[in-house]
Amino acid sequence: MKPFLILQLRPEGEAADDEFRAFLEKGGLGSGEVRRIRLDQEPLPPDLDLHDYSGVIVGGGPGCVSDPPETRDPLEAAIEAAIMGLMPQITDEDFPFLGCCYGIGILGAHLGGPGAVSKERWAEPVGAASCEITGQGACDPLLAGLPQAFTALVGHKEALQCLPAGCVDLVRSDSCPFQMVRHGKNVYATQFHPEADAAVFERRIRLYRNHGYFAPDEADDLIRALQGVNAEAPGKILHNFVQRYRRG
Numbered sequence: 001m002k003p004f005l006i007l008q009l010r011p012e013g014e015a016a017d018d019e020f021r022a023f024l025e026k027g028g029l030g031s032g033e034v035r036r037i038r039l040d041q042e043p044l045p046p047d048l049d050l051h052d053y054s055g056v057i058v059g060g061g062p063g064c065v066s067d068p069p070e071t072r073d074p075l076e077a078a079i080e081a082a083i084m085g086l087m088p089q090i091t092d093e094d095f096p097f098l099g100c101c102y103g104i105g106i107l108g109a110h111l112g113g114p115g116a117v118s119k120e121r122w123a124e125p126v127g128a129a130s131c132e133i134t135g136q137g138a139c140d141p142l143l144a145g146l147p148q149a150f151t152a153l154v155g156h157k158e159a160l161q162c163l164p165a166g167c168v169d170l171v172r173s174d175s176c177p178f179q180m181v182r183h184g185k186n187v188y189a190t191q192f193h194p195e196a197d198a199a200v201f202e203r204r205i206r207l208y209r210n211h212g213y214f215a216p217d218e219a220d221d222l223i224r225a226l227q228g229v230n231a232e233a234p235g236k237i238l239h240n241f242v243q244r245y246r247r248g
Contacts, residue, residue, distance in 0.1 A: 002247045003035045005053040009061030009079050009102060011040040015207045019059050022195035026235035027057075027242040039079040050089060055096030055186075055245040057238075058083060058103040060193060062211055065105040066118045066158045084110060091166075094184040096245040098238070101156060104181065104189035111164035111183065119158045122176040126155035126205060126213050126222055128229045129173045129192060137170035137180070142188060142240045150233035152179065152192035153201045153226075155213050159191060180237075188241070194234040198226045 006023055010016040016038055024031065035053070037044065050056065063076035072080075087110040090097045099107055108117040132149045160178040163169055171180035171190070180190045196204070202223050209219045 001033065002052060002054045003033050004029065004242065004245075005050075005056045006034050006036045006059070007056065007083060008036065008038045008059045009040065009063065009076075009083075010038075010059065011062075011075060012207055015204060016040075016059075018200060018203055019195060022197075022200050023057060023059070023238065026195050026238040028239050029242055033246075039082055040075060043078075044082050044085070050086070050093075050095055054247045055098065055241065056086070056090065057241070058097070058099040058106065059195075060101035060103075062208070063102065064119070064158045065102075065109040080106070091183055091187055094186045096241070097187045097189075098194075098241045099189035100195060101154075101191060101193055104160060104178070104191050105158060107167075107181070107183065107187065107189040108160045108164055111166065112160075112162070116161060116164060117158050118161055120161060122159035122161070122178075123157050124154040124159075124175050124191075126201070127153070127225055128231060129154045129175055129179070131171050131173045131179050131192065133171055134169050136168050140168075140170055140182065141244055142182075142237050143170060143180075144240055145236050146233050151229060151231050152190075152194070152234045153196045153198070153229075153231045154192045155201075155204075156191060157213070186245070190234075190237065192234060194237040197231050197235065198229045201226055201231075 008016050105117045128151050131152050167181045167183045182188050209216045
C-alpha cells in the first residue's frame with residue numbers, strides 16, 4: 001500500500017517521538033505504513049511526489065504562522081515555508097490532508113492570506129475544550145462514530161479569525177468557533193489535537209513548561225485539571241482518516 005506521509009514540526013525530540021507514537025496508535029497505523037519526516041532535522045526531498053502517498057498528516061509545533069517574519073526563529077520559519085510550499089498542490093488537487101493544530105493555521109494562511117490567522121481572538125489555554133459537531137459536520141465521514149458533543153484537548157496562541165473561502169465548518173466550541181474545517185472534499189484541519197489524550201497532554205505540559213503556552217508555575221495545576229478528563233473521541237478522526245484514504 002501507499003504509506004501516509006507524516007510531517008512533524010517539533011524540535012524537541014521527546015515531544016516529537018511521543019506525537020509520532022500517538023499518530024500511529026490513534027490512526028491504527030503500523031510503522032511500515034508511514035514515512036516520517038521531522039522537518040526540524042531534514043528538509044522535504046526535492047523529488048517528493050505526493051502521489052506516492054495515501055495522504056499527508058501534519059503535527060503540531062511551537063511556531064505561529066501569524067508571527068511577524070522579523071521575530072521568527074529561523075528553524076520555525078524554514079519549517080513553515082516547507083509545508084506552505086505543499087499547500088497549493090494539496091488544495092488544488094484536493095489531496096487527502098489532515099493538519100492537527102498547527103495545520104489549521106497553515107491551511108488558513110494559505111487560503112485566507114494575511115490576517116486570516118492571528119492572535120487577536122480565539123486563543124485557548126492548555127486544557128480541555130467542549131466541542132460540538134455542526135450540522136454540516138454531522139454528515140462528514142471523518143466524524144462518523146463521534147458523539148455530537150465531545151471533549152478535545154487544546155492549547156494554541158493563534159486561531160482562524162474567519163472561515164476561509166471554500167471551507168466548511170465541521171466542529172465548533174464556545175471558546176473557539178473553528179475547531180475543525182474541511183476544504184473541498186479531502187483537505188481537513190483541526191484546531192484541537194486529535195492524537196492527544198490526557199496522558200499525552202500531561203507529557204506535553206511537562207515538556208513545554210517554558211515555551212510560553214502557560215506560566216511555568218501553572219504546569220502542576222494544568223496536569224491536575226486533566227485528571228479524569230476523557231478525550232478519547234477525537235482519536236476516531238485519525239482512525240477515520242486512515243481508513244478512508246488508505247490505498248494500495
